[in-house]
Amino acid sequence: MRTRKRYLPVAVGLLLLSSLSACSNSADEGPTVPAGPVPEGLEKYYGQQLDWGECRPYATDTMAQQAFGGEGLECARLTVPLSYDEPQGTTITVGLLRKPATAPDDRIGSLVLNPGGPGGSGMVTAAQLSGAVSRTELGKRFDFVGFDPRGVGASEPVIDCLTDAEMDADRADATAMDGVDDVADAERDAKEFAAKCAERTKHGEKMLANLGTRDVVRDMDVLRSALGDEKLTYLGYSYGTRIGTTYAETFPGNVRALLLDGAVDPEQDMLESLVAQAEGFGGTFGKFVEWCVGRDDCALGGDAATAVQKYQDLVRPLLDEPVTLPDGRELSYGDATTATVAALYSKQLWPSLNQGLAALGKGEGTVLMALADMYYERGPDGKYSSTQEGLVAIRCVDDPPVTDPDRIEAAQAEYAEKAPFLDAGLPPSSARDACAFWPVEHTSEPHLPDVDGIPPALVVSTTNDPATPYQAGVNLAKALDGRLLTFEGAQHTAFLSAGDTCVDQAGIAYLVDGELPPEGTRCG
Template sequence: MAVLAATAVLALTACTLFAPPRATSTPTGEDVDPSLAKYYGQQLVWEGCGDDMLCATAIAPMDWDDPEGHDDIELALVRHDATGTRQGSLFVNPGGPGASGWSLVHDNVDYAVDADIQSAYDVIGWDPRGVGRSSAVECYDDEQLDQFLFGLPEAEVGTPEYQAEVTASAQDFVDACAENTGELLQFIDTDSTVRDLDMLRAVVGDTDLNYFGYSYGSDIGAKYVDRYPDKVGRIVLDGATDPTVSIFDVDLAQTKAFADALRAYLADCLGGSDCPFSGTVDDAIAQIDATLDRLDVAPLRASDGRELTSAYVSTAITSALYDEQTWPYLSQAFAEIAEGDSSTAFLLADSYVDREPDGSYGSNFFEAFFAINCIDYPVERDPAVLADQAAQIAAADPLSAGDEVDVLGDVVCQLWPYSFDGEVGPVQGDGAPPVLVVGTTGDPATPYPWAEALSSQLSSGVLLTYEGEGHIAYDSGDPCVVGIVDDYFVEGAVPADGVTC
């Protein structure tokens, strides 16, 4: 899934150490089960943590179904107070799963929402359970994560030896996550995050939830609407997901959508005057494949000693296709590779996985990504079915060199110590006020049909279509999209269902 997150990271201690209390929140005081009263009734203490920012820490039960049977967990929040007449709080989540809502608001609130929304709402970002500054998944150190994400098996792709290497790598990762995270690993799932979010709504003093969810953040929002329709305020779900699809359906749909995005990029590139490819779009795809194959035989060495292989370049391609504005960087990367320079390719790949120039990772994004996905979806284990699914995905991928992260991800979930325990089905939210669902026709990460499906499932869903490329319509800056979303949040103006920008 796609990520709408700032990559700069500040430690949570930086927002609390030596900072005097600035404000407290008064919870709503609503009636809840006695076992949950201490969570819904807690008073947050907000402390200064940067320019115009306040930080707080909430507690939540590790297991909502058995609060007293496990330790509590911590959830890190950051708040940017309304700059004008305050209408309430607006929670935002940037997706992933595994992206940091804390970083989004603290480091880049102007990227999350524009000035009109900031004027009307306290904008609150939080790290969901398992993520970042909250009680988090812990698996590997930086060097181990590098090897896990980008190390190439020595055996030839498709051979039993190759599969054995991938499986061993995945098993080592799973074992490390289980050992270093402990029992929390069992409870890092979206349903628990939805219950966390309702508790956070109450402790900041809001009777209804106002929420802006991007990408996977739309899944959190949709499931909130379904579970708490009477607590829904104004909710926008941009880059929407479809709660009814399987993890294989997600993989296949994203593979096809990224293939379409790659072709759109190449058509645009070939139509310009400074494109590193030549001929037709199919010719350009063949040239990319040849480059990937060549790099696996003779990698380019960067100044930090890393070797640029197909795994890094595949990640760079994925990263660049998220946003039409980064297409020129992809062209630059391939032009540099032809000259023996790996700089821009590494820059794109590193930005996707939140890797800093010094080799450290700015977040635990990918570790949380695996932890959440492996519990959120039923996992297929039948070898015959898996082989058929792999063949379908390979047929849909225009590049013969697969993404190593995707390959590992499938195996990781097959080995994960905890499994899906729920139902896959549509969300409804009967009785909820209008929920705005936004889809982009050329979105590679959350394909447009998912937005159509989600808006149809929700009893009060209203679909806004953006005809364009890239992930997250609001992020495009399109005046039509931004105007409709802002008017919905600020004025409560609900557009006609099916409106197109």
């Protein structure tokens, strides 16, 4: 939290929705006319026919290359205006991937997916989930469609801020900020990052200004029509829940069903969200400790009361002396803590985290670096995906910048208090991040969504979700007047990812038939 680089931050009864019975065009038919309502002047976009084909040419990084070889996957590009204020002007494209419904005669429509981030690839996520989904009613009744939001992944143009070498160098720079000069240094770096984004991204500031959720949901409505669906069926994870609620605000009459898992609190600004996330990571680290100390090989010893101190004893020395790896790279304090945070997203990674911490105690950093590389989506060829740059760029245009140094410093201190394992033992910093120097104005801001008239949404929230704390889901379900489904677990999101039949069956029943689980349902 206080290393020098701050611009890369470590998602009553049963009701049948009346619109669920309507089917749309079959998977093999492209619409010749727009489906559903069309905003004036956008007819050519809403009525476009998608040219589905081989997915491998769409792969832009190692993860995509591995995912896009799945059986039965099809890809296409959706054309949208760069600025919806100038629909006759410059156009850009949005990358799409689908797994067609396996029972086309019973097809309902398309299930559109976004994995969050912001900046995550919906194409990669849809490809990774397609095999599991195809064995369910979702796979039989829906085309499963993932999209890369504008500026991300296979969409064109892509956000471009740092070279791969610059990303490596940024991660390796763990210079601690413990004085006024260091704050000025950090802010200079943040300024340079913002300037590079504007300079290196095609269409420059105009692209950055039209990059946020405001524009993504308009793209998603164009996609809905191009897929032949009069109403949208949507599955959003993590920051994708914000996309879902924004879509419902913008196009309330076009909503068929919204399943939102791992909610972002709609009222929190960036600092408030970060502090709440610290509490989530702190709680999940405690669960990791409980698991670890019960093992004979726990890298943090056998006493939960001293585990945080033992963790700090392992990682804090990296602030002054990184560990050199066999390939010449250096494991920094930032990479070690990022590796820890990455492993807290899923219990399946806890053994790897324990192994990595034990190896660090012996002066070895390969396992932790692999976990950090996974978080940053760095491939074995040294190339990064666009996710991290997208995360920063989208958040900077989605929310007002936080510029009050006293508030920033107080949030830094509270972060360390709520997630003590991430406390570097240094004074809190007041350095502003890249958003404070962003070259364009923000286009959205946190607020309670106004979604009167939409069908009830289903919100899934996990009790020990490290990245999107449980209470955020409670708050979102209330704001949407929807239904909350609680999953008792320690991971980030649950639907189709936790292996929990209770959660999966409830979500599938909702998406297919509009059946909400009973009030107060808890799974896990």
